[in-house]
Amino acid sequence: xxxxxxxxxxxxxxxxxxxxxxxxxxxxxxxxxxxxxxxxxxxxxxxxxxxxxxxxxxxxxxxxxxxxxxxxxxxxxxxxxxxxxxxxxxxxxxxxxxxxxxxxxxxxxxxxxxxxxxxxxxxxxxxxxxxxxxxxxxxxxxxxxxxxxxxxxxxxxxxxxxxxxxxxxxxxxxxxxxxxxxxxxxxxxxxxxxxxxxxxxxxxxxxxxxxxxxxxxxxxxxxxxxxxxxxxxxxxxxxxxxxxxxxxxxxxxxxxxxxxxxxxxxxxxxxxxxxxxxxxxxxxxxxxxxxxxxxxxxxxxxxxxxxxxxxxxxxxxxxxxxxxxxxxxxxxxxxx
Amino acid sequence: xxxxxxxxxxxxxxxxxxxxxxxxxxxxxxxxxxxxxxxxxxxxxxxxxxxxxxxxxxxxxxxxxxxxxxxxxxxxxxxxxxxxxxxxxxxxxxxxxxxxxxxxxxxxxxxxxxxxxxxxxxxxxxxxxxxxxxxxxxxxxxxxxxxxxxxxxxxxxxxxxxxxxxxxxxxxxxxxxxxxxxxxxxxxxxxxxxxxxxxxxxxxxxxxxxxxxxxxxxxxxxxxxxxxxxxxxxxxxxxxxxxxxxxxxxxxxxxxxxxxxxxxxxxxxxxxxxxxxxxxxxxxxxxxxxxxxxxxxxxxxxxxxxxxxxxxxxxxx
Numbered sequence: 191x192x193x194x195x196x197x198x199x200x201x202x203x204x205x206x207x208x209x210x211x212x213x214x215x216x217x218x219x220x221x222x223x224x225x226x227x228x229x230x231x232x233x234x235x236x237x238x239x240x241x242x243x244x245x246x247x248x249x250x251x252x253x254x255x256x257x258x259x260x261x262x263x264x265x266x267x268x269x270x271x272x273x274x275x276x277x278x279x280x281x282x283x284x285x286x287x288x289x290x291x292x293x294x295x296x297x298x299x300x301x302x303x304x305x306x307x308x309x310x311x312x313x314x315x316x317x318x319x320x321x322x323x324x325x326x327x328x329x330x331x332x333x334x335x336x337x338x339x340x341x342x343x344x345x346x347x348x349x350x351x352x353x354x355x356x357x358x359x360x361x362x363x364x365x366x367x368x369x370x371x372x373x374x375x376x377x378x379x380x381x382x383x384x385x386x387x388x389x390x391x392x393x394x395x396x397x398x399x400x401x402x403x404x405x406x407x408x409x410x411x412x413x414x415x416x417x418x419x420x421x422x423x424x425x426x427x428x429x430x431x432x433x434x435x436x437x438x439x440x441x442x443x444x445x446x447x448x449x450x451x452x453x454x455x456x457x458x459x460x461x462x463x464x465x466x467x468x469x470x471x472x473x474x475x476x477x478x479x480x481x482x483x484x485x486x487x488x489x490x491x492x493x494x495x496x497x498x499x500x501x502x503x504x505x506x507x508x509x510x511x512x513x514x515x516x517x518x519x520x521x522x523x524x525x526x
Numbered sequence: 527x528x529x530x531x532x533x534x535x536x537x538x539x540x541x542x543x544x545x546x547x548x549x550x551x552x553x554x555x556x557x558x559x560x561x562x563x564x565x566x567x568x569x570x571x572x573x574x575x576x577x578x579x580x581x582x583x584x585x586x587x588x589x590x591x592x593x594x595x596x597x598x599x600x601x602x603x604x605x606x607x608x609x610x611x612x613x614x615x616x617x618x619x620x621x622x623x624x625x626x627x628x629x630x631x632x633x634x635x636x637x638x639x640x641x642x643x644x645x646x647x648x649x650x651x652x653x654x655x656x657x658x659x660x661x662x663x664x665x666x667x668x669x670x671x672x673x674x675x676x677x678x679x680x681x682x683x684x685x686x687x688x689x690x691x692x693x694x695x696x697x698x699x700x701x702x703x704x705x706x707x708x709x710x711x712x713x714x715x716x717x718x719x720x721x722x723x724x725x726x727x728x729x730x731x732x733x734x735x736x737x738x739x740x741x742x743x744x745x746x747x748x749x750x751x752x753x754x755x756x757x758x759x760x761x762x763x764x765x766x767x768x769x770x771x772x773x774x775x776x777x778x779x780x781x782x783x784x785x786x787x788x789x790x791x792x793x794x795x796x797x798x799x800x801x802x803x804x805x806x807x808x809x810x811x812x813x814x815x816x817x818x819x820x821x822x823x824x825x826x827x828x829x830x831x832x833x834x835x836x837x838x839x840x841x842x843x
Contacts, residue, residue: 237735239735247728347572348562348566349569350749367760443724443756447566447723450723494736495732501717
């Protein structure tokens with residue numbers, strides 16, 4: 191009797207373990223391992239200050255990658271995000287430099303609104319070109335990547351665009367460097383954006399449609415889902431996320447140049463995949479994405495803090511660590 | 527007597543010829559081929575090429591300068607060909623990548639066109655390729671920075687932010703090591719910042735975590751200096767005495783001019799060197815002065831006293 195009871199309890203425990211989606215947990219395991227490695231490499235690594243720095247600066251890629259999670263889950267790809275950051279940030283600074291509104295507070299609010307609208311429009315452009323234009327997203331966004339980058343270079347005449355008004359700069363600076371209850375603002379923004387995104391993806395009809403469209407477009411269409419609308423909205427969400435990243439980027443250096451955001455699209459896609467979202471679409475893991483972005487940033491940080499890795503080898507080791515992180519995930523999933 | 531008269535007529539004739547010569551305005555066309563403005567420094571090159579071209583055309587009414595920008599070696603080779611078909615007497619070229627462009631340059635030069643090469647030299651850089659070579663001095667850029675640090679803070683602990691892993695960067699590093707040779711200046715670390723503001727910000731943040739005490743930062747480039755300064759300000763660290771950057775962007779030159787304590791000097795690697803090459807090329811035709819050879823521009827140490835000579839508030843860089 192008692193033996194029976196024990197075994198049934200074990201079964202329940204086992205079932206509980208099985209209920210936890212290991213694929214969703216895996217990125218966090220990889221993250222924990224990295225934290226351990228980091229702590230062994232340099233005692234300063236585990237200091238709150240360093241970890242806060244790393245989390246803060248991962249904000250741009252993390253927020254962009256949250257948007258990319260939607261686009262990738264719905265079976266598309268957006269290569270233009272890096273160039274879009276540069277373009278929208280340049281527009282925002284130029285808008286603030288134009289001095290259309292004299293009052294600095296109103297000006298800042300208008301600039302923020304302007305940035306959000308610009309982001310949504312850029313995303314909408316990508317979405318319409320892929321869906322209405324029926325062009326492969328890879329090519330469509332490669333094209334807009336060139337357009338956004340080229341326009342940025344043209345706006346800046348190849349140089350830098352810098353926020354001129356010192357009063358605005360002073361007022362806006364805390365958006366990156368400030369803290370809320372001791373937590374750096376960008377970290378709060380990451381959490382807020384992710385929470386909203388997770389709600390949309392997991393708890394709304396639109397979220398379920400995204401995953402359905404990503405796993406099988408035809409089946410989704412036959413089920414009465416407006417596939418093109420779902421895909422286009424995913425691109426708009428991506429644009430809004432880019433705008434959110436820009437709102438944090440501009441107060442940091444107060445300037446953009448033609449090299450701003452170069453290769454960020456690849457980092458964002460890597461973060462999404464490391465976070466457990468399949469590149470072929472059909473499953474999205476927003477919290478995993480955040481974890482992926484954090485892992486990417488941590489790897490660079492650990493390399494730099496270590497004393498025994500040649501600066502010439504950093505790229506190679508970064509690549510190796512990403513692959514190892516993915517392998518750790520795979521093996522966990524297989525065990526389940 | 528007859529001889530004297532003959533001499534006089536000859537003198538008069540040459541004088542007359544000289545006058546007519548000046549009146550008909552010697553026609554010279556100079557083609558300028560430069561990289562498209564894809565980052566701060568090349569943006570500066572474009573700005574100065576256009577600025578000096580305008581100045582020279584005002585000064586010499588018969589002169590025509592055509593400025594063409596190209597994003598990559600292949601399109602630059604086409605641009606050089608286009609310039610050639612327009613009929614140029616001289617070509618001033620700052621190659622995006624020198625080696626792939628050697629043949630295009632030789633082609634132009636084979637037709638008797640004067641060629642001035644700027645900054646980036648192909649592996650074979652002799653007078654079979656160009657008449658004039660105007661270059662910045664990469665080893666000196668490092669050496670001048672190193673010597674300044676050695677002289678100002680002989681016991682300093684320095685962190686270095688490098689550019690990209692390419693030969694220019696290595697030359698600057700070697701120059702720097704030569705500059706600090708024989709002093710107690712200690713290099714704590716060298717990492718790549720990719721000549722990019724955001725990457726330099728990250729590297730500096732990590733340096734600040736890694737080392738509790740840093741005296742001086744050498745980041746060799748004005749773009750990276752922007753990120754470095756921001757990281758130091760954020761960390762509120764007061765141990766860093768100053769930073770040394772380089773190139774000569776208006777932002778950093780302004781800081782030097784204003785006596786910013788964190789940026790006491792800048793080391794010059796001026797994009798305006800395209801203007802030097804253009805001036806010398808035009809001098810070859812109008813001033814008839816010998817200009818063929820190699821002209822290396824010093825990596826001048828910009829201090830508060832001379833900063834205004836290198837300040838271009840209208841330049842994008």
